Amino acid sequence: MPELPDVEVLKRYIKSTSLGRFIEGVEVRDLRVTRGVSARRFRYALRGRSIVKADRHGKYLFAGVSGGSWLVMHFGMSGSLSFYSRGEEEPGYTRLVLKLSGFSALAYTSVRRLGFVSLVADVKMFIDAKGIGPDALVIDKDTFVELFRSRKGFVKSALMDQRVLAGLGNIYSDEVLFQSGIHPGARIEELGRIDLERLFRKMKHVLDVAIDRRVKRFPGNWLIQNRSAGATCKRCGSKIAREKLVGRSSYFCPRCQEKGLGSLRP
DNA sequence: AGTACCACCTGACGGC
DNA sequence: TGCCGTCAGGTGGTAC
Numbered sequence: 286m287p288e289l290p291d292v293e294v295l296k297r298y299i300k301s302t303s304l305g306r307f308i309e310g311v312e313v314r315d316l317r318v319t320r321g322v323s324a325r326r327f328r329y330a331l332r333g334r335s336i337v338k339a340d341r342h343g344k345y346l347f348a349g350v351s352g353g354s355w356l357v358m359h360f361g362m363s364g365s366l367s368f369y370s371r372g373e374e375e376p377g378y379t380r381l382v383l384k385l386s387g388f389s390a391l392a393y394t395s396v397r398r399l400g401f402v403s404l405v406a407d408v409k410m411f412i413d414a415k416g417i418g419p420d421a422l423v424i425d426k427d428t429f430v431e432l433f434r435s436r437k438g439f440v441k442s443a444l445m446d447q448r449v450l451a452g453l454g455n456i457y458s459d460e461v462l463f464q465s466g467i468h469p470g471a472r473i474e475e476l477g478r479i480d481l482e483r484l485f486r487k488m489k490h491v492l493d494v495a496i497d498r499r500v501k502r503f504p505g506n507w508l509i510q511n512r513s514a515g516a517t518c519k520r521c522g523s524k525i526a527r528e529k530l531v532g533r534s535s536y537f538c539p540r541c542q543e544k545g546l547g548s549l550r551p
Numbered sequence: 552a553g554t555a556c557c558a559c560c561t562g563a564c565g566g567c
Numbered sequence: 568t569g570c571c572g573t574c575a576g577g578t579g580g581t582a583c
Contacts, residue, residue, distance in 0.1 A: 288576055317560090344577080361577040363561080378561090397560045399577050438553050447578085456576045532555065534574080 287360030287400070289421055289452030290495035292344050295366050299339040299348055302368040303383075303391050307335050308350065310384035318380040318393070320401050330354050330404050331383070342412050342420050343451025347405075354406055356383075361399025367392045412451075421452035422492055429485045433473055440476065440484070441469045442531045453488070455533045456509060457495070461488045462535075463508040468542040469528065469535035475545060512536045 287295075308331045313324035331350055338349035348356040358364070367376040371388045381393040381402050393402050405411040419428065432450065436443050443449050444458040453461065462469050465487040467480070476484070495503065503509050506519040514527035518538040526539050 291576080359577075361560090362575065363577085395560095396562070397575090397577085399560060436552085442553075454576050531553095532557095533576095 287344055287362070287364055288454040288457050289344060290457070290492055292341055292346050292360065292452075293422070293496050295360075296339045296341045296346055298366060298368065299336070299346070299391070302389075303336050303348070303385060304339065305335060305337070306389065307386040308332055308383055309386060312382040312384070313380075314382070315380040315398065318395060318398055318401055320403060322403055327381075327404065331356065336383075336385075340408055342408065343417055343447055344454070345412070345417075347408050354404055355408060356402065357405045357408075357411060358393060358402050359400040361395060361397060361401075363397040364393065364395040364400040367394055416448050417451045418447060418449045419451065421450050421488060424450065426482060426485050430478060430481045433476075433481050433484075436473055438472060439469070439531060440467060440471050440473055441535060443473060444488075445531065445533075452492070455535075456512070457491060459512065459536050460508050461491050463537060463542060464491060466541055468544045469530055469537050470544060508536060508538070
């Protein structure tokens with residue numbers, strides 16, 4: 286479940302469980318997930334050091350160790366982290382384990398192996414090299430509007446494009462569009478400044494609340510609570526629709542998110 | 552530049 | 568029960 290709010294929660298999870306802990310060992314269970322980087326290299330970079338900081342940019346999570354290098358993690362569609370006592374059973378689908386002081390461990394788990402774990406020397410350099418845009422939680426209104434005005438095409442496409450804006454995926458893009466009253470098939474060219482500013486505000490609101498609620502127990506009138514075709518829209522009672530767009534399923538309310546409504550929305 | 556489609560992976564679920 | 572198609576919150580490459 287890894288979009289920005291989920292990764293932010295994982296960052297806080299690392300901070301509350303693993304910060305300050307000494308790395309006693311590293312076990313690589315799956316070389317595909319480390320993209321071929323050997324267990325030996327992970328050990329060389331991490332063993333004997335402590336986890337001293339955690340950072341996030343978009344959907345990427347970074348754990349900084351003493352001495353300066355960083356463990357970078359991307360969670361794909363099914364990745365997560367699990368902190369546990371080494372006396373307990375290891376979590377399922379564990380791909381990499383950091384054995385930490387206090388007889389504890391932090392596992393990177395992933396069912397589908399679509400994410401990866403690697404080592405980087407510098408967070409900013411990594412983000413720049415990847416061409417990742419500004420973090421959705423950090424970006425300011427003017428920059429947001431500017432970026433969107435310089436693009437054409439589907440609004441949803443821009444929301445999900447990590448080079449434009451880092452952090453939103455399929456679920457949260459749908460949620461932001463739903464709360465903005467904008468059809469997922471709407472084009473940026475159709476939107477005015479007012480619409481883009483509303484989109485920005487709703488995006489911030491959705492992300493803030495999602496992080497605050499710790500990903501679960503979302504407000505009942507959110508799309509995310511009943512995001513399936515044929516479900517009932519909690520705002521107007523219409524049926525939620527599903528359409529393929531940008532290669533992904535978009536869920537939306539055809540009535541709350543009428544096509545081409547533009548700035549008529551509050 | 553923007554879009555569609557495929558590939559990479561595994562698991563859950565519904566229909567037959 | 569087993570098999571098959573479809574779908575699932577990720578990115579990256581290709582072809583138009």
